[in-house]
Structures are given as C-alpha cells and as structure tokens.
Amino acid sequence: MLEDLIEKKKAKVAVIGLGYVGLPTAVEIARAGFFVFGIDRNKERVKQINKGHSYILDVSSRELKEIINSKKFRAVNNYEPLKKSDIILICVPTPLDKNKIPDISYIKSATEEIKKRVRPGQLIILESSTYPGTTEEVILPALQENGYRVGKDFYLAYSPERVDPGNKNYKLKNVSRVVGGVTQKCTHLAAEFYKKFIKAKVLPLSSCRAAEMTKLLENTFRLVNISMINELALLCGKMGIDIWEVIEAARTKPYGFYPFYPSAKIGGHCFDGNQCVFVKNDEKLEMLKISELYQCLSGSEKLKIEIREPVTLSAVSTTKFAYYNRNEKSLNSIYSIPALVNFFDTQFIFPNKIQILSFDLCTKKPGFAAIKIASKRKEEKIISLEGYYNHKLKVTERHPVIIYDNHRFLIKLAKDIKKEEKLVLLRNLPSVHDHIKIDLIGAILNSTPRLIDRFRVRPMRKKLKRKTLDLLGLNWDEKRIFYKLNYLPLTLFLKYEKQLNLKRNEVYLCAGRGPSFSQIKNIIEIDRDFARLIGYYLAEGCLTEEGKTKRIRFTFNSNEDFYIEDIKQILNRKRIKYSYYQDKKWQSFYIKISSEILGILFKEVLNCGKNCYEMQIPSQIFFSTKILRKEVLAGILRGEGGVYYVNQKRKYIKNKKEYNHNSNSICVSFYSSSPILFEQVQLILHEMGIFPRLDASRSQLLEITGPKNIRKLQGIFGGEKEKKIESYLKSIRKEIDYKKVKIYQNFIAIEIKNIKSEPVKEVFSLEVEPTNTLITNSGIIVHNCIPLDPFYLSWKAKEYNFFCRFIELAGEINEQMPHHIVTKIIWALNLYKKPIRGSKILIFGVAYKEGIGDTRESAAFDIMKELSKKGAKIKYHDPYVPEMEIDGKKLKSIKFSLNTIKKFDCLVILTAHPCYNYDEIAKKAKLVVDTKNAVKSRKLKNVFRL
Numbered sequence: 001m002l003e004d005l006i007e008k009k010k011a012k013v014a015v016i017g018l019g020y021v022g023l024p025t026a027v028e029i030a031r032a033g034f035f036v037f038g039i040d041r042n043k044e045r046v047k048q049i050n051k052g053h054s055y056i057l058d059v060s061s062r063e064l065k066e067i068i069n070s071k072k073f074r075a076v077n078n079y080e081p082l083k084k085s086d087i088i089l090i091c092v093p094t095p096l097d098k099n100k101i102p103d104i105s106y107i108k109s110a111t112e113e114i115k116k117r118v119r120p121g122q123l124i125i126l127e128s129s130t131y132p133g134t135t136e137e138v139i140l141p142a143l144q145e146n147g148y149r150v151g152k153d154f155y156l157a158y159s160p161e162r163v164d165p166g167n168k169n170y171k172l173k174n175v176s177r178v179v180g181g182v183t184q185k186c187t188h189l190a191a192e193f194y195k196k197f198i199k200a201k202v203l204p205l206s207s208c209r210a211a212e213m214t215k216l217l218e219n220t221f222r223l224v225n226i227s228m229i230n231e232l233a234l235l236c237g238k239m240g241i242d243i244w245e246v247i248e249a250a251r252t253k254p255y256g257f258y259p260f261y262p263s264a265k266i267g268g269h270c271f272d273g274n275q276c277v278f279v280k281n282d283e284k285l286e287m288l289k290i291s292e293l294y295q296c297l298s299g300s301e302k303l304k305i306e307i308r309e310p311v312t313l314s315a316v317s318t319t320k321f322a323y324y325n326r327n328e329k330s331l332n333s334i335y336s337i338p339a340l341v342n343f344f345d346t347q348f349i350f351p352n353k354i355q356i357l358s359f360d361l362c363t364k365k366p367g368f369a370a371i372k373i374a375s376k377r378k379e380e381k382i383i384s385l386e387g388y389y390n391h392k393l394k395v396t397e398r399h400p401v402i403i404y405d406n407h408r409f410l411i412k413l414a415k416d417i418k419k420e421e422k423l424v425l426l427r428n429l430p431s432v433h434d435h436i437k438i439d440l441i442g443a444i445l446n447s448t449p450r451l452i453d454r455f456r457v458r459p460m461r462k463k464l465k466r467k468t469l470d471l472l473g474l475n476w477d478e479k480r481i482f483y484k485l486n487y488l489p490l491t492l493f494l495k496y497e498k499q500l501n502l503k504r505n506e507v508y509l510c511a512g513r514g515p516s517f518s519q520i521k522n523i524i525e526i527d528r529d530f531a532r533l534i535g536y537y538l539a540e541g542c543l544t545e546e547g548k549t550k551r552i553r554f555t556f557n558s559n560e561d562f563y564i565e566d567i568k569q570i571l572n573r574k575r576i577k578y579s580y581y582q583d584k585k586w587q588s589f590y591i592k593i594s595s596e597i598l599g600i601l602f603k604e605v606l607n608c609g610k611n612c613y614e615m616q617i618p619s620q621i622f623f624s625t626k627i628l629r630k631e632v633l634a635g636i637l638r639g640e641g642g643v644y645y646v647n648q649k650r651k652y653i654k655n656k657k658e659y660n661h662n663s664n665s666i667c668v669s670f671y672s673s674s675p676i677l678f679e680q681v682q683l684i685l686h687e688m689g690i691f692p693r694l695d696a697s698r699s700q701l702l703e704i705t706g707p708k709n710i711r712k713l714q715g716i717f718g719g720e721k722e723k724k725i726e727s728y729l730k731s732i733r734k735e736i737d738y739k740k741v742k743i744y745q746n747f748i749a750i751e752i753k754n755i756k757s758e759p760v761k762e763v764f765s766l767e768v769e770p771t772n773t774l775i776t777n778s779g780i781i782v783h784n785c786i787p788l789d790p791f792y793l794s795w796k797a798k799e800y801n802f803f804c805r806f807i808e809l810a811g812e813i814n815e816q817m818p819h820h821i822v823t824k825i826i827w828a829l830n831l832y833k834k835p836i837r838g839s840k841i842l843i844f845g846v847a848y849k850e851g852i853g854d855t856r857e858s859a860a861f862d863i864m865k866e867l868s869k870k871g872a873k874i875k876y877h878d879p880y881v882p883e884m885e886i887d888g889k890k891l892k893s894i895k896f897s898l899n900t901i902k903k904f905d906c907l908v909i910l911t912a913h914p915c916y917n918y919d920e921i922a923k924k925a926k927l928v929v930d931t932k933n934a935v936k937s938r939k940l941k942n943v944f945r946l
Contacts, residue, residue, distance in 0.1 A: 002121050002155070005086055006193050009033040014085035016110045018045060018075060021127060021161045022091035024058045024172050030073040032197035037074060037081035049075040058163070058171070082117040087193060090114075090126045090139075091161065104130060104138070105361070105400070105411050105772055105783065111142045112362050118143055123155040123189050129215055134158075135208040136182060138770070142362070151183030157190035158208040160215030176200040180211030244933040244945060270375070270763035272382050272394035275776045276679060277766065278357035280368050280619070287616070287676035290764040290776075294374050297349045349374040357775040358768050359426060361402070361409050364746035366430045366775070373767040379760055383414045386754040387423050388740040390694040391778045396763055397888075400783040402773070404749040411783055415888065422742075422749040426779035427686050432623040436526035438605060440509045440597065441490065447604035454596065455490040456510040458519060459502060464488070471499050511596045516549065518577055518595040529570045531621055531628040534608065535635020536567055538617065538677060543603055543610040550599025554591040556639075558582060562719030563638050564589055609674065616676040626687060633684045634716045636677075642669040643717065645724040647731055666728040668704040668713060675700060683779050686748055688712050691741050694778070707735045747781070757888075818862040821946070825867065825906060825929050828944045832927055834905050837871030842894075842904040844921075845911025845932075846878045853880030860910050861886060875904070879913060898924045909934050 005011035011034060015026040018040040030036040040046055048055060052065030067073045082088060092106035107128055114124060124143070126135050135158045140150060148154050159179045163172055177194050179202060181187030191204045205211050229247070236243040251259040273291030280286075288296065351371055358369035385393045385401065395401065397415035404410070404422045412421075444452060463486050469479045472492060482488055487510060493500065508519040524530070536554060544551050556564050564580075568591070571578050576598065580591045602608045606618035617636075621628050643666065650663045670692075672678040678700040685692055690709045695701040704710065710725060717725065740751045767784050768774050776782050826836045846860035847853055855861075864874050864886055875894050876884070883892045894900065898921065901907060907925040909918065912934035922928045922935045928943045935943045 002086060002123060002189060003192065006189065006196065009196060011086040011193075012037070012081075012084055013087045013089065014039055014081050015089045015091055016040075016079075016113075017090065017092040017106070017128075018042075018049065019091070019093055020056055020058070021163050022089075023049070023054070023056045024163060025089065025091060025127070025161070026073060027059050027063060027067050028172050028197050030067045030070070033072070034196070035072055037076060037085060039076055039079060039081065041077055043077050046075040046077045079113040079117065082114055083119065086121065087123045087125070088114060090124070090128060092128055094128055094130060104134065107134065108138060108142075108362065108772075111139045115142050115145065118146060118148065118154060120148065120153045123157070123186070123193065125156075125190055125193075126158045127161045129160060130212060132209045132212040132216070134212065140182060151185050155181065155183075155186040155189050156208075157181035157186045158211045159190060159194060160211060160218075173197060173199050176203065178203045178205055178211050178214050180205040180208045182208055242938075242945065270377065270379065270396050270399065270765040271776070271782070272760060273762065273764050275394060275782075276675070277774055277776055278679075280355040280357075287679055290766060291762075293766075294349070294376055294764050297351050297354070297374055356766065356768055357430075358771040359747075359773045359775060359781045360771050361773060366426055366428060367771075368430070368432075369768045369771045369773075371766055372769050373765070375765040375767075376762055377765075379763040381757050382760040382763065383417075384754075384756050384758050385414065385417060385423065385752050386756075387750040388753045389691065389750065390696045391423070391425070391750060391780060393423060393776065393780050393782065394758070394760075395782070397757075402781055402783050404747070417752065417755060419753065419755060420751050422751055424781045425686065425748040425750060426683060426775050426781055427689075427744065427747045429629065429683060429687055430623055431625055433620050434625060436620050436624055436628075438524040438526065438601070438620075439504055440520065440522045440524060440601065440605075441494070441504055443605040444600060445494075448600060451596075451600070452490050452494070454511055456487045457490055457493040457502075457522070458487045458508045458510050460506050460508055460521070462506075468500060472496050509597055512594075516594055518597060520574075520576060520595070520597050520601075524601065526621060526624070526628065528627065528631045529573060531631035532635040533567065533570045533574075534606070534618065534621060535632040535637075536563070536639055537602065537608060537635075538615040538632075539636045539639025542612070543599055543608075545599070549594060550596045550603075552593040552595070552598060552602060556589045556591075558587045558589045560589070560719065564591070566638075566718070567591055612673040615672070615674040617680045622680055629684050629687065630716075633681065633688075634718075636681060637668075637670060637713075637716055638718065638721070640670055640672060641717065641721070643667075643721040643724045644669070645728055647727065662733070664728060664731040664733070666705065666710055666724065668710065668725075669701065670704075671698075671701045673700070678702075679777065679779075686779055689743050691743060691748060691750075706738065707732050748779075818859045818866065821859075821863055821908075821929070821931055822866045822870070824944065824946065825908060826870070828927055828929055829906055832905075834927075836867070838873065839905040840873045840875070840903065841867060841906045841908060842901070843874065843876040844878075844907055844909045845913055846876050846881050846884060847911050847913075850912055851880070851914055853878075855881060855884060858910075860884075863908070863910065878911065879915065901925045 002011065009032065013026075013029050013034045014037040015022050015029070016039045018026065018038045022040070023038070026036045026038045038046075038049060040049075045055070049064065050068060052061055052068050054061045054064045090107060090110045092110050094104055094106065107126065107130065118124075124139070126139060135156060140156055143154060143156065144150065150156050157179055158181075159177055162175045162177065175198075177198050177200070179187055179190045179194060181190055187204045191202050194202045205214070229243070232243060232246075236246065247259055271290050273289060273294075275290050276287055277290060277293060278287050279293060351374065354371045355368040356371050357366065359366050379396055381397070382394050383397050383399075385395075387393075393401070395414050397413065399414045400411045401414050401417055402409055402411055402424050403417065404424050409424065441457075444455065464483055466479070466483060469483060474482070488500075490509075493502075493507075505523040507522050509522045510517070510519040512518055537552065540556060541552060541554050544553070554567060568578075568580075571591075571593070576593060576595070578591055578593045580589065582589050603610060606620065607616070608618055609615040617629075617632055621632050645666045647664045648662075650661045652659055652661060670678075670681060672681070682692065682702065685704070690704060690712050692702040692704045692709075695703065704713065707729065711729060713725060714729070715722075740753075742749045765784065766774055773781055773783055825841070829836055829839055843860060843864060846858055846864075847855055848858040860876070861884075864876070868874055868886070874891075876891060877896050878893050879896070881893060883890055885891070901921060901924045904926070906927045906929060907921070908929045909932050912918065912932040916934075918930075918934040919937045919940075922930075922937070922940050922943050925942065928935060928940075930943055930945045933945060935945075937943075
C-alpha cells in the first residue's frame with residue numbers, strides 16, 4: 001500500500017528538523033507533489049516559514065512562498081503530524097565544536113517522538129550525518145519496543161544528505177543519492193521515494209551501514225586530501241615555494257590528480273577535573289574525581305586493569321599509544337586494554353568494560369553504562385553553573401547541559417544557559433541487588449585467599465559423623481580432634497565439600513581460639529538490621545588491625561541509650577559476640593567486636609572503609625532496595641546527624657512597636673569527612689524526596705529544613721532526636737512552598753542562581769554509551785557527546801579494536817593550521833617592523849566557505865581568539881555574517897570600503913567571498929595575509945600566502 005502511495009505521490013511526508021538540510025529537502029519534496037509537514041521545535045523559525053520568509057541560503061523566500069501558497073507544505077512546532085505521515089525523514093543536526101564532537105541526542109529525541117506515534121506501514125529515513133550502526137543500533141531498537149517488526153510492520157532506512165550550502169551548480173535535486181535499508185523491502189521503498197524528487201541517480205545499497213559508511217568515506221576523502229595539501233603548504237612555506245602555483249600546475253594533468261587547496265581548518269566540551277563520578281569497579285563502587293579516573297585509566301594503581309591480549313600498534317608520527325598492566329595475581333579480572341592516544345593536543349583513552357552511573361533521558365531511569373572514551377586537553381576557562389542550595393556544575397562553555405523546561409528535557413550549550421533555567425538531578429537509584437546474601441567462604445577466597453588457613457567450619461545444627469571423617473583420609477588424632485570439637489579446617493572443607501554433604505548455609509565460619517574465638521553464620525543476609533548496623537559503623541565506627549586481630553569499635557555519647565541498645569540487639573540477633581565499656585571521663589560508650597571474619601567482611605568484601613575519611617556505603621547496599629538504603633541512612637544519621645530545634649517566643653520591634661513572634665524552626669545537619677559517603681547520603685535523601693541545602697562556606701556539610709523535608713525524616717532517628725522532630729511538626733502553623741526546587745517522580749529540577757567563568761588548566765571528557773549521560777556531584781545529570789565526521793568513524797572503530805591512525809594523523813595536521821596562520825601573520829608584521837601586540841588586524845571573511853553565512857567549522861574563531869590573546873586589536877568583515885560571538889563577546893561586521901582597509905596594519909583573508917575584487921583590495925592594504933589565494937596578482941609585494 002505504501003508503494004502505491006509513493007507512486008501516486010499521495011503519501012504524506014514529515015521532515016523533522018528545518019535547518020540547512022531539512023528545509024531544502026521539505027521544499028523539494030513538496031515541489032514534487034507530496035504533502036509535507038515540516039517539524040521544528042523553534043517557534044520563531046516555524047512562524048517565519050509559514051509566512052514565506054526563508055532563512056536558508058539554498059531556499060529563496062520567493063520559492064518558499066510559492067510552496068506555502070500551493071498548500072503542499074506546512075510547518076509546525078509539535079510532533080502530532082507524525083501520526084498522519086506515511087514517510088518520516090529525520091534531518092536533525094549533529095552539532096560540532098572545535099574538538100569534532102557531535103551530539104546525537106537530537107537523533108535520539110526525534111526517535112523517541114516517532115516511537116510514541118509510530119503506526120504500521122510507515123517508512124522512517126535518517127539523513128543526519130552519523131557513525132556506521134546508528135540506524136540499527138539507536139533507532140531500530142527504540143521503534144521495535146512497541147512490538148512492531150521492521151520490514152513487516154514498518155520500514156527503516158538511511159540516506160545521507162548531500163547538501164552543499166551555497167553551491168549553485170549542484171542543488172539537492174540534481175545530486176545523486178545512496179540509500180540503504182534494514183531489509184531489502186526497506187531499501188526498495190526508500191529508493192522509490194527518492195526517485196520521485198531526485199533527478200539524478202538513486203543508488204540502492206546492501207545495508208544501512210554501507211550507506212552510513214559512504215557518507216563518512218566522502219568526508220574522510222576530503223579530510224585526508226586537504227590534510228596532505230596543508231602539510232605540503234607548511235613545507236612549501238619553509239622552502240619558499242608557492243603552493244598555489246604548484247597546485248595549478250599539477251591540475252593540468254588530465255588523470256590521476258584532483259585538486260584540493262590549503263585550508264585554515266577542516267571545518268570539546270569537557271568537565272572540570274574536580275567533578276565526581278560513580279564508577280563500578282567489579283562489585284565495588286568507587287567515587288572518583290574525573291581527573292582521578294582519567295589518571296587511573298592511563299596507568300594508576302587505583303583501578304585494577306588487566307591486559308587480556310597483546311596489543312600491536314605501529315608508531316605513527318607523534319601519535320602515541322600506551323596501556324597499563326598491573327602485575328598482581330587476582331581472581332577477579334576487571335578491565336582490559338585501555339589505549340591512550342594523543343592527537344590535537346588531546347589525550348584519548350578507549351577503555352573496555354568500565355561502567356559509570358548514568359541516566360536514560362528516554363526512560364527516565366538510572367543505571368550503569370559503559371565509558372567508551374575518556375579524554376583530556378588543555379583549556380583556559382570553564383563555566384560554573386550554581387544552583388539554589390549551592391549545587392555546582394563546572395563545564396566548558398560549549399558543553400551540552402541538560403535542563404528541564406516546560407515538562408521536557410532540553411539540551412543547551414553551557415554558554416547559552418541563563419539564570420532561572422533548571423538543572424536536572426537524579427532522584428532514584430538503580431536497584432541492582434534485590435536480595436543480598438554473602439557467602440563468606442566464597443568472599444574470602446576472592447578477596448583474601450592467603451588467609452584461608454586461619455578459618456574453620458562448624459556445622460550449625462548437626463555434629464560431624466565418624467563415617468564422614470573416615471572418607472577424608474585423616475590420621476586417627478586428626479579425626480579424634482575434629483570429631484570432639486565438631487569442626488574442620490576451611491582448607492579441608494573446601495577440598496571435600498561434596499563428600500561431606502554439608503551446605504554452606506548450614507555452617508558457621510570460625511576464627512581464633514580462647515577469648516578471641518568468634519563464629520558467624522557463613523551465609524550473611526543483608527537485611528534491615530544488618531543495613532542499619534553498617535550505617536552505625538559508617539557514622540560512629542572504625543576498624544583497627546593489631547597483628548592477626550581485627551577489631552571493630554562503635555563510639556557513642558553515654559546519653560545515646562536508644563542507639564546503643566539498638567546496636568546491642570542487632571548483634572544479639574545476629575549472634576555476633578561483642579563487649580562494651582564506658583569511659584566516665586569523656587562520657588563515651590564503646591562497643592567492641594574482636595572478629596577477624598567480620599573485619600574482613602567490612603573491609604575487604606563490603607569495602608566500607610576503616611576510618612572516617614574512607615567510609616562509604618557498600619555498593620551491594622547502595623544499589624539494592626529503597627528499604628535497605630533507608631535503613632543504612634538511619635544508622636548514618638543517628639550517628640552523625642545533628643538535630644537543632646528551637647520553639648520559643650521571640651521579641652522584635654517594628655515601627656516603634658514591640659511584637660512577640662513564635663519561632664518554631666528545626667535544622668537537621670550532616671557532615672562527613674568522606675567525600676563519597678557525603679555524596680551517597682545526598683542521593684538517598686533525593687530518593688526519599690528530600691532536597692538538602694549544601695553549606696556554601698564548609699564543604700561536605702548539608703542542612704535539611706522545611707516541613708516537607710522534615711516530615712519525610714519521621715522514623716529515621718528514634719530517641720531524643722526523633723522527639724524533637726515530632727515536636728516541631730506538631731507546632732507548625734504555616735508552610736512555605738520553595739519554588740526554586742521541584743521534585744518529580746524520577747528526577748529533581750533546581751533553578752540556576754549564578755553563572756560565572758573561572759580559570760582552569762585542563763579539562764576532561766567522558767563519553768558514555770548508550771545513554772550519553774553521567775551522574776556527577778550531588779546527582780547532577782550531565783550530557784556528553786561522541787566524536788563526529790571522519791573522527792567518529794575513528795571512534796566507532798575502537799569497538800572493533802581497530803585504530804584509524806591515518807584519519808587521526810590527518811586530523812592532527814589540520815589542527816595545526818590555525819596556529820600556523822597566526823604564526824604567518826606575526827612573521828609578516830615583523831617584516832614591516834610591527835609587533836603583534838597593538839596591531840590593528842582586519843579578518844576578511846569568517847564563514848566556513850565562500851558565498852554563504854554559515855560559520856560551522858570555521859577556523860576564524862580559533863584564529864581570532866589566538867590573535868586577541870597575543871594583544872592584537874581584531875575587527876572583521878563578512879557580508880554574510882552580520883555578527884558573531886568570541887569568548888562571550890559579540891562582534892559586528894564592520895562596513896567595507898577601500899578607505900577603511902587603509903586603517904588596518906594587516907588584512908587576513910580567511911574566506912574568499914566571490915563578491916570582491918581582491919587585487920584592488922590588496923593594493924589599498926598595508927599588508928595582506930592571504931590564506932585562500934584570493935589575490936591573483938603575483939606582483940604585489942605586500943601579499944603573503946600560506
């Protein structure tokens with residue numbers, strides 16, 4: 001049926017994204033006779049389109065008005081037309097920054113909207129530039145969640161856009177297209193559709209991946225060839241040869257050569273190194289600063305990294321590869337083959353099997369996702385986004401930030417964020433472990449196998465039988481001792497476990513003798529009691545080791561009877577032996593447990609830490625259930641939580657009159673010397689619907705106030721602190737609604753109160769799949785990106801353990817060009833006895849190519865920044881770009897005249913727009929640095945080329 005609709009041009013088409021690709025495509029499809037819905041979230045853009053006002057160079061307002069008047073095209077700013085559409089084209093952007101990193105969240109967002117409205121019989125085509133596999137790995141799984149089958153119920157294909165803005169010779173309709181579908185039927189339908197409005201050849205390919213790779217081959221071909229020309233331009237400059245003359249000579253050869261020309265650039269957003277992340281290290285959870293994580297991945301001892309297979313890499317120029325191997329025998333191999341790569345003054349690491357706490361913006365659920373790339377580079381400034389209650393996010397100015405606006409998630413560059421927009425924070429934690437049981441024997445074998453000789457096994461309910469002991473091949477004395485004392489060395493138990501017919505949940509694990517003897521059930525169940533015991537330990541406990549003896553101590557004030565009794569009861573129910581004593585001088589009460597087994601459990605297995613600086617909630621509990629998380633929080637707050645309650649009359653004077661005011665206030669505070677414990681407590685409070693205020697003057701101190709928050713703490717404290725909370729809640733007369741923070745079911749939104757720029761030396765990037773998000777300080781959900789264009793082909797190749805050294809080297813050469821041009825300008829000024837500092841420089845052309853106003857990928861930004869830093873006074877002229885922004889400062893294009901040219905010490909031609917006579921301009925200029933060979937005359941001595 002869809003094929004008939006295409007053949008008769010009765011299929012309704014929706015084009016998502018009305019930018020430089022989407023709008024010309026929509027217009028061309030409508031001109032061919034189809035009815036087209038243009039979908040774009042920008043209301044002003046939609047308004048202008050429906051009035052017939054074009055903002056795209058390749059679509060004139062006259063053409064647009066004709067199409068609008070024909071009633072074949074209508075623009076909207078919502079996705080409802082997707083329900084009516086037979087064919088859907090995704091033409092959303094994958095924006096670039098100076099580190100060639102895109103944002104495919106626009107593709108994901110469009111896919112999510114399609115998924116909500118997809119119906120049988122629809123054809124969906126992706127046109128956005130992306131890496132091989134996007135169509136089948138990102139879009140296809142989402143659309144199949146509704147139970148629809150690709151090739152049967154719906155059709156999915158990829159056809160890369162071939163739009164060259166401003167090119168009058170090759171318009172969209174007369175440029176050939178390639179099409180690849182998930183199935184043959186998908187390919188056929190997509191190809192038939194394009195044949196209806198593309199006059200050139202439409203070539204069906206075998207798969208989506210082949211079509212996606214075709215786009216990258218086209219772009220990589222250009223990248224590599226321009227890189228070669230750029231390198232030759234650098235060499236020719238040193239040898240005194242005119243590279244432009246050489247190219248013109250070479251192009252006279254009728255075969256085997258295609259001319260490319262030197263370019264300033266082929267056409268990251270990162271984090272401050274002190275931002276923290278939660279890393280899953282085997283079964284343990286580690287909270288690390290991003291800078292620490294990067295150091296770990298590139299060779300530190302903090303994370304165990306094991307090389308599973310050899311890596312053979314050729315040495316290529318300045319590209320370096322390194323990997324790290326920890327020479328330590330371990331039963332738990334964790335990660336493998338992290339490769340460290342240097343290019344563009346940026347270090348990249350491609351780790352394997354490393355997971356980080358993340359958030360899926362589509363499902364609104366947290367979970368762990370894999371880190372695919374980590375990188376580090378130099379940077380000079382960073383933006384600090386500070387929310388109400390003092391939560392901070394520090395990222396570079398072009399880092400995409402997730403904000404919540406009008407009941408939806410949006411992604412904006414940090415530099416575009418405004419005050420009172422809302423950051424998004426994590427509300428719920430993932431529940432990985434529903435029912436936690438720890439096999440102590442197995443845990444000791446994994447964590448400390450060298451200590452198994454110290455432990456014994458004892459049956460819980462039955463006695464060892466003589467016949468059973470006869471099977472073990474023991475001598476008479478050994479059998480007599482083991483039978484009489486009813487135990488076996490752990491080594492023997494492990495050796496004859498099957499023959500003994502004794503299950504691990506039926507035995508005690510024992511250690512020590514005499515007064516130091518202790519025994520614990522081998523299978524430890526982490527129930528509410530045990531979780532609360534862990535909480536008490538994290539707040540008021542410590543672990544000491546004296547020789548073979550491990551001691552756990554809890555310290556309370558003598559008047560905290562409720563908490564002391566609670567711990568005693570837990571230990572009694574768990575049959576854990578303990579002692580206690582009271583220090584009358586310091587009014588302290590101590591509970592002591594001398595148990596090597598429990599010490600190993602707390603330190604090695606649960607990784608709780610030994611002192612207040614190391615304490616952290618075990619990942620087994622932190623990622624278990626809400627009930628257990630709440631219990632461990634109860635233990636922590638009972639030990640370290642302060643409750644300050646005031647309920648009294650307060651006198652004050654107003655207009656010379658005295659008034660009495662009833663003051664009823666409470667503040668629950670928590671401080672921890674452990675950064676990771678402090679972060680964990682915040683996230684559990686978020687889950688409970690409690691949003692604390694961070695102390696601005698003292699780090700790692702939080703305060704909880706307000707009836708809504710305090711009410712949710714009922715039942716947590718017990719004892720005297722609980723009574724204070726109950727008294728406060730009974731005395732409330734008026735509740736204040738805090739509008740700066742909104743707590744939703746799956747996340748929290750908090751307004752930004754301050755935005756400022758701060759200096760920084762280096763920044764770090766983590767790129768996470770498949771969510772493209774990570775959780776940082778205080779649960780802030782942050783977006784990240786993946787590399788784009790030829791470089792995201794290089795990135796994708798890492799999944800196959802393949803390194804695109806040629807592409808990376810080509811990119812490295814191109815990244816040198818802006819600096820080379822600045823050096824050339826300085827050199828030329830010096831010849832005229834002018835220093836760079838104080839020189840007046842006019843940048844002529846800032847668009848990324850001739851004849852258009854598009855500044856994407858333009859090298860002008862980098863060149864102007866570097867010249868400004870060196871003290872030059874910069875102005876620019878571009879008839880297509882009326883204004884631009886450099887480092888937060890808006891610049892306007894100056895008016896052009898030949899007399900104006902004389903006022904500048906140097907004219908730098910970066911874009912050779914066709915509307916000027918550059919020879920005439922050069923004659924009026926004092927000095928010209930021509931990067932485009934725009935000045936054809938070779939007689940002018942004041943012109944210097946690349």
